[in-house]
Amino acid sequence: MLREYIVDPNSYCRNIDSLQRFLSDFGTENGRVIVSLSNRWEREQQDAIKASGIQLTTLERRKCFDRLKYLAKTSVVFAGSIPSELTEWVDRAKFAQERLGIGAIISSAATLGANNKFDYTNFLHFQPPSWHLEKDATSPRKAEDMANTIKNSLRLASVGLFVDPYFDPAKIEYRRPLNSFVTNIVSGRVACKKVFIHTVEDREKGRSKKELRQWMEELVHPELPAGFCIELWIWPSQLIHDRFILTKNVGYQFGHGWQESGNEMHVNISRLTEQARDREFKKFSNSGPRQGDPIVIVGT
Structure with a gap:
């Protein structure tokens, strides 16, 4: 894309x-x-x-x-x-x-x-193949497939913002795509060493800040490359509705989220306009609405 x-x-x-x-x-x-x-x-x-x-x-x-x-x-x-x-x-x-x-x-x-x-x-005669790229793509909801769809963008990322109000590090269907995205980021040309995850608490579903910290430390931390950092920010629930992956260059909206699914449903991935990317990037780079200190883990 x-x-x-x-x-x-x-x-x-x-x-x-x-x-x-x-x-x-x-x-x-x-x-x-x-x-x-x-x-x-x-x-x-x-x-x-x-x-x-x-x-x-x-x-x-x-x-x-x-x-x-x-x-x-x-x-x-x-x-x-x-x-x-x-x-x-x-x-x-x-x-x-x-x-x-x-x-x-x-x-x-x-x-x-x-x-x-x-x-x-x-360019009527000499035009590169795939010169015209659609802004939308569909991908199987499998970690490797979703990561491959936006692979070039991840490998050029100097920072990554992952936004999902339902992110649950206790579930493998969230951790596996996160690992695939991070793998592409660290194998890229830019020395990106940090990504941010933006989500909300849901205490009724076992996603309190205490539980999120526990699962990040026990389940996500062991899978991180050495020196790679993830900051998890908790936001007020009314401020997060959509699911995004954002970099300083490009942004994508994931229609049904970037978690895996065992059914045959595909996810629609849309490349944002620059105005939309810039708006969302600035929104989620602002620590003002963040609830408390971030949860920080660094690979060892």
């Missing part, structure tokens, strides 16, 4: 139409993120646009640069260290693609060759 692309700024700086298309094509809300070959992505795009000769009014330039800033914040991921002797963009792109397994490079550079390289100037 999320794909990575390396994008050559020269491929979209040919004219204003290409520039407009680039600004609207990319973004996590469209399921497309950009792999940056340096930690100066936003400035490099600005410089490329300024040097392109594209005539922009003051208002157009401001909107363009605001969109670049937004993309840099939500939809750009760093490729990591690239050998300093690779100074040409083409060589750096090839290296990153091979090392990281990036699906496609968007460029018109002839020296890139034909292997998973796509010319942005002629």
